[in-house]
Amino acid sequence: MLNNKDLLSINELSENEIISIINNANNYYHDNKIKAKKKVLNNLTQINLFFENSTRTQVSFEIAGTLLGANVVNFPLNNSSQSKGETLLDLAATLNSMNPEILVIRHPNSGAVQLISEKVDCPVVNAGDGNHEHPTQALLDILTIKKRIGRIDNLKIAICGDIAHSRVARSNIFCHKKLGNEIRVIGPKTLIPKDIDKLGVQVFYNMVDGLRDVDVIMVLRLQKERMDGGYFSSEREYFHLYGLDDRKMRYAKPSAIIMHPGPMNRGIEIDGDLADNLDKSVITMQVEAGLAIRMSILELLLKKKIENV
Ligand code: NCD
Numbered sequence: 001m002l003n004n005k006d007l008l009s010i011n012e013l014s015e016n017e018i019i020s021i022i023n024n025a026n027n028y029y030h031d032n033k034i035k036a037k038k039k040v041l042n043n044l045t046q047i048n049l050f051f052e053n054s055t056r057t058q059v060s061f062e063i064a065g066t067l068l069g070a071n072v073v074n075f076p077l078n079n080s081s082q083s084k085g086e087t088l089l090d091l092a093a094t095l096n097s098m099n100p101e102i103l104v105i106r107h108p109n110s111g112a113v114q115l116i117s118e119k120v121d122c123p124v125v126n127a128g129d130g131n132h133e134h135p136t137q138a139l140l141d142i143l144t145i146k147k148r149i150g151r152i153d154n155l156k157i158a159i160c161g162d163i164a165h166s167r168v169a170r171s172n173i174f175c176h177k178k179l180g181n182e183i184r185v186i187g188p189k190t191l192i193p194k195d196i197d198k199l200g201v202q203v204f205y206n207m208v209d210g211l212r213d214v215d216v217i218m219v220l221r222l223q224k225e226r227m228d229g230g231y232f233s234s235e236r237e238y239f240h241l242y243g244l245d246d247r248k249m250r251y252a253k254p255s256a257i258i259m260h261p262g263p264m265n266r267g268i269e270i271d272g273d274l275a276d277n278l279d280k281s282v283i284t285m286q287v288e289a290g291l292a293i294r295m296s297i298l299e300l301l302l303k304k305k306i307e308n309v
Helices: 015-026 056-067 088-097 112-117 135-149 167-178 207-211 235-242 272-276 283-301 303-308
Strands: 045-050 071-074 102-107 124-129 156-160 182-186 202-204 216-219 257-259
Touching: 015 135, 015 167, 015 283, 045 056, 056 071, 056 102, 056 124, 056 283, 088 112, 102 112, 112 124, 124 135, 124 283, 135 167, 135 216, 135 257, 135 283, 156 167, 156 207, 167 182, 167 216, 182 207, 202 207, 257 283, 283 303
Parallel strands: 045 071, 045 102, 102 124, 156 182, 156 216, 182 202, 216 257
Antiparallel strands: none
């Protein structure tokens, strides 16, 4: 059971809640496949509302709800009254009147998902809001680390690249602080927020120093859609300085794993062959863990409802 009505940020979860989400997700792996033994969301309605492009997150929430037996509706925003000028709050009131049991929302503005959650009765899951938070991504990253490394504490973690525009970085920082792990952020000065050390992370501006002895390397995309100017000189130079390749990997622990939330830009933030090297890269495992985590969250947020049915 989770304490809050919604899942809006990692910050609002306790360490115990994080661990129970992970353990519950782990229960969905059967013979190395993800399955639901019981359709616990039978006849409940889940509406997905994606105001920003998404491939893996939206599809994974859709499959997660479907496997659990929910009626999953993808709200068609391109054809909706949003394009006719309806406000977010009017849309929230409309959705609320349809009595869904759960809403999954992605929005380009930080805080917009919370705004909607305050106007609706059902639980809301934040599937990414601006550069604020992406809680389910951080949770699926933890599950992947647990499955691959066998523990989620006592780890050195490096988050590399465009930290400034990344909700994935923020949610992971909050998550790993709660678990007591050492977190480093590595990137050019222009892509690291000035006061990020207040979050309790170490800042490095070069990969050689930052990657030394780490257990986990998280690589981030240059999120150009959120950039309003020149943050780096060229993609070629960026790859040379910050792109993860075999040469830079040598500074991390020999057992270090490589993670990337996707979508990945090969040859910019990561070397394509390295991304495909399954001895080190767990990028496809992350996608699979994402399904289990989203099933776990849908179930835990709807626990009371399920028990009262
Ligand atoms: C991330 C996102 O949308 O924040 N992607 C994802 O959810 N898998 C990262 C990104 O877009 O680079």
